[in-house]
Amino acid sequence: MTQRITKWPGVELSAADLNEGKVTQTRFRPNAKYAWSAGEAMSRFLAELQNGRLIARTCRSCKRILFPPRMFCEVCFRPTDEWTYIQDTGTIETFSISYLDTDAKRIPDPILVGVVSLDGASPKMGMMHYFGDMTKDEIRIGMRVKAVWKPWEERRGSVLDIRHFGPLRKDAK
Amino acid sequence: MRKVGVIGAGMTLFRRRLQETGKEMCFEATKMALDSAGLTRADIDMVVNGTAPDAFDGVHMKGEYLLDGCGGYRKPYTRVFTGGGTGVFSSIAGWWHVASGLADAVLVVNEEKMSSCQPHPQSVFAHIWDPILDRPLRPNLVWIFAMEMNRYMHVHGVKKEDIARVAVKNKRNAVGHPCAQLADPKITVDDVLNSEVMAWPVQRLDISPPSDGASAIVLASEDFIRRRKIKDRAWMSGVGWCIDSTMWTDRDLYFPEYVARAAQTAYKRAKISDPRREIDFAEPYDPFDYKELHHLEGLLLAKKGEAPILTREGVTERDGDLPVCPSGGLMGVGNPIAATMGQKIGELFWQLTNQAGKRQIPHEVHTGVAQAWGDLMPLWW
Numbered sequence: 001m002t003q004r005i006t007k008w009p010g011v012e013l014s015a016a017d018l019n020e021g022k023v024t025q026t027r028f029r030p031n032a033k034y035a036w037s038a039g040e041a042m043s044r045f046l047a048e049l050q051n052g053r054l055i056a057r058t059c060r061s062c063k064r065i066l067f068p069p070r071m072f073c074e075v076c077f078r079p080t081d082e083w084t085y086i087q088d089t090g091t092i093e094t095f096s097i098s099y100l101d102t103d104a105k106r107i108p109d110p111i112l113v114g115v116v117s118l119d120g121a122s123p124k125m126g127m128m129h130y131f132g133d134m135t136k137d138e139i140r141i142g143m144r145v146k147a148v149w150k151p152w153e154e155r156r157g158s159v160l161d162i163r164h165f166g167p168l169r170k171d172a173k
Numbered sequence: 174m175r176k177v178g179v180i181g182a183g184m185t186l187f188r189r190r191l192q193e194t195g196k197e198m199c200f201e202a203t204k205m206a207l208d209s210a211g212l213t214r215a216d217i218d219m220v221v222n223g224t225a226p227d228a229f230d231g232v233h234m235k236g237e238y239l240l241d242g243c244g245g246y247r248k249p250y251t252r253v254f255t256g257g258g259t260g261v262f263s264s265i266a267g268w269w270h271v272a273s274g275l276a277d278a279v280l281v282v283n284e285e286k287m288s289s290c291q292p293h294p295q296s297v298f299a300h301i302w303d304p305i306l307d308r309p310l311r312p313n314l315v316w317i318f319a320m321e322m323n324r325y326m327h328v329h330g331v332k333k334e335d336i337a338r339v340a341v342k343n344k345r346n347a348v349g350h351p352c353a354q355l356a357d358p359k360i361t362v363d364d365v366l367n368s369e370v371m372a373w374p375v376q377r378l379d380i381s382p383p384s385d386g387a388s389a390i391v392l393a394s395e396d397f398i399r400r401r402k403i404k405d406r407a408w409m410s411g412v413g414w415c416i417d418s419t420m421w422t423d424r425d426l427y428f429p430e431y432v433a434r435a436a437q438t439a440y441k442r443a444k445i446s447d448p449r450r451e452i453d454f455a456e457p458y459d460p461f462d463y464k465e466l467h468h469l470e471g472l473l474l475a476k477k478g479e480a481p482i483l484t485r486e487g488v489t490e491r492d493g494d495l496p497v498c499p500s501g502g503l504m505g506v507g508n509p510i511a512a513t514m515g516q517k518i519g520e521l522f523w524q525l526t527n528q529a530g531k532r533q534i535p536h537e538v539h540t541g542v543a544q545a546w547g548d549l550m551p552l553w554w
């Protein structure tokens with residue numbers, strides 16, 4: 001490098017340089033909007049969420065019960081075979097206690113979020129979701145949880161039809 | 174396949190915000206790399222550009238936008254993009270241009286200008302998630318790392334103190350780096366552990382924040398190197414890359430199987446059978462401190478769960494038995510995503526040609542490994 005090079009290129013700007021208009025800038029706000037087709041597997045998945053159920057696809061070749069459902073098996077590389085319902089209970093595989101919202105803004109009450117593996121799907125298969133009805137001190141990996149569904153009239157065919165996963169109480173089956 | 178050597182490298186300062194445009198940064202880094210190899214643009218057959226999501230710069234197809242600065246004018250020019258993996262993957266693309274015999278001398282130029290995105294580049298990271306499964310939950314990119322870090326800590330019973338040691342080591346190593354944004358000679362483990370909790374277990378000093386910067390390297394064939402009598406060269410003896418499934422909630426996040434597969438490919442090509450013994454130092458991808466540990470295990474330089482122990486015992490210090498991130502890494506030098514080629518491939522070149530100055534590993538080193546990772550969960554080498 002390094003011995004031979006004496007000047008390293010780059011002029012650092014401070015936040016003040018920008019805020020006080022000391023540097024020339026040009027601004028643009030894009031206006032891009034999208035409407036995604038949910039596709040075959042996800043359309044059925046979302047419709048079933050509205051019914052308060054989780055659905056998976058099976059692959060006869062590798063014998064996996066695939067969740068989230070998909071129309072082809074990425075391992076066997078063949079079409080999947082059948083729809084099958086799985087349970088709305090599962091196990092917390094990992095989680096975070098987030099004080100950041102989607103735009104990296106700070107929030108005082110943390111979001112509990114993580115991955116839940118679902119009963120009835122192949123081992124470790126699950127989804128990302130929020131956790132609720134528990135404190136940040138109570139949440140732990142390995143905890144048994146169950147989906148807390150929004151009331152039927154509030155469901156829209158979205159992963160948000162599940163409000164969050166809450167603790168699975170033994171007496172509640 | 175022909176033998177390929179790195180014969181020059183250059184990089185700009187890494188800073189939260191640079192005045193130069195992306196093109197201007199690319200020109201500076203490219204000129205430096207050419208000068209250090211003793212070449213001009215006329216000697217270059219082909220150019221590879223590496224840069225991460227277009228949305229950071231706000232210029233769609235930014236490979237084309239940057240090409241003049243990369244020395245690409247009227248040359249065969251390609252942009253490659255594999256998320257954070259671009260930091261190493263673009264050099265692999267340069268390697269295959271030369272190894273195949275298509276080119277004798279190739280420029281690889283990587284750039285990232287994250288400061289253009291307002292108010293924070295995090296807002297465009299929101300667009301990398303699956304639109305149906307993940308995006309309605311309004312995820313933050315840090316969540317991914319937090320969830321992976323927590324799983325890793327849980328499976329091996331790793332303490333946060335042992336992870337914080339990586340941040341301390343790399344920020345101290347970066348003190349000798351002229352481009353460093355985050356060097357801190359006085360930082361302690363307690364500073365990391367007491368920093369603001371962002372998304373537990375991730376705290377502010379566990380993260381390398383956004384940055385602006387560019388880096389460049391020159392690759393050449395053995396024949397070209399001999400003909401031009403180029404003395405400073407580091408041979409690329411093996412490359413490998415691998416990716417996992419996008420169904421990231423279906424696998425156990427504690428171990429990066431894709432890194433192990435990429436590493437095995439590269440070691441096989443380089444005829445390395447015992448990486449822990451045959452590799453002298455490593456530059457694994459460290460956008461978060463725990464990622465260095467995770468990747469060291471993926472690179473088979475530590476057993477599963479052993480990387481925190483090696484770190485605690487000082488093995489990975491610059492004067493240790495296996496120096497890791499002697500450049501200062503992303504944690505210490507900065508994280509302008511694709512431009513981190515400067516700390517990965519650039520550092521291997523500088524260390525192996527004895528040009529690393531204050532960062533030079535005090536004992537003799539002959540073989541290094543660099544690795545990067547990108548996209549939602551997958552990876553490269």
Ligand SMILES: [Zn+2]
Nearest residue numbers: 059062073076
């Ligand atoms: Zn299958």
